Amino acid sequence: MPHEREVPSRHVGQVVHADPSAVYDFASDVANLPVWASGLATSGVRVEGDHLVVDSPMGSVRVRFVARNALGVLDHDVTLPSGTVVHNPFRVLPHPDGSELLFTVRQIELTDEEFARDVETVRQDLERLARHIESLGSAADPLTG
Template structure:
């Protein structure tokens, strides 16, 4: 069975290399992923994100030249949820895209709510990076 999915994006007036470096550092999550991340710590080599639903492990794919920032969150032991994410060049700036899947058992209302939270976080990312870039 194929899950419902929605790809959300934002254009950012900031070079893709800078956007990639910022997003790929888990310590920056509380600065832009505010709907998802209250804080982040590293414990025993793993990143733990404090979320509104409790602590979750997060791991990004290895750094790469393709702009892939796919990451997995583990809300409970034995469960990993893939969050595909990319940074691609867009003129002198960047396009950040994030694909959200409707998880099994997730209501349509919860899925739409999550999409709204991702959109909010992407807008925050844009504001943070454009503010930093324009002030540097």
Template sequence: MTTMAARIIHVSIERDWRDVYAFMADHAKMPLWASGLSSGLTRDGDEWIAPGPLGNARVRFAPDNEFGVVDHLVTLENGAKVHNALRVVPNGDGAEVMFTILRQTGMSDEQFATDAAWVEKDLAALKTILEKDQERPKTRKDMP
């Protein structure tokens, strides 16, 4: 087996890593920041169905854990499987989110670069959502 080329895309988020993990591990919220899932995920037993341009993909997520692992295995309709390593780790008072892109067989340099840019955009959206939510001033209804 040949080792694939890899690229790690990461973003620092000014939010407690546990909050970041909890948000990311709520799979129903993934379409809010993961643009490839913009049409949503539908639960099907232990897996989720993600409609896409290549048909319905089946997604199996890592179980909830205390280590910040949000890995997921995507199985395309043609049977191809893609392991997506997605991690959240503490970084001071904030979090570092890392996504490892593996260059799939037959993927051109341009396709690999496009995938990396897509992940960068999605992680930037995640950062915006989580940091904006934290900056929201508390209102009277938010207080006990």
């Protein structure tokens, strides 16, 4: 798909001291989005067909996640209020300290300043997700079982 300019991307990572399957299970449960994904869901999630509709800082957006899988893939497409669809690669990867979250942010329909804010929001969201999962206790801790 040709673009007039190159679309910059930033990869945001966060280590989580928890088993990848526990991290994936929590992050893939769309009811948990408002707990940690402030850049995407500011309130409850509504299901409409095979899409989710969420109230976000961008307005009402439609979200479609890939099917549950054993690979830790949480990719999702977000349809912005403008109608533009943004593909968001998101992975839960095994890591020597438990898991690593890896999210790719792309600069689509954003100024450089907005893009920098979006990257920072994703960083904070992944940090919030890690803290929340780690606070769930030893059941999710790979070091204590």
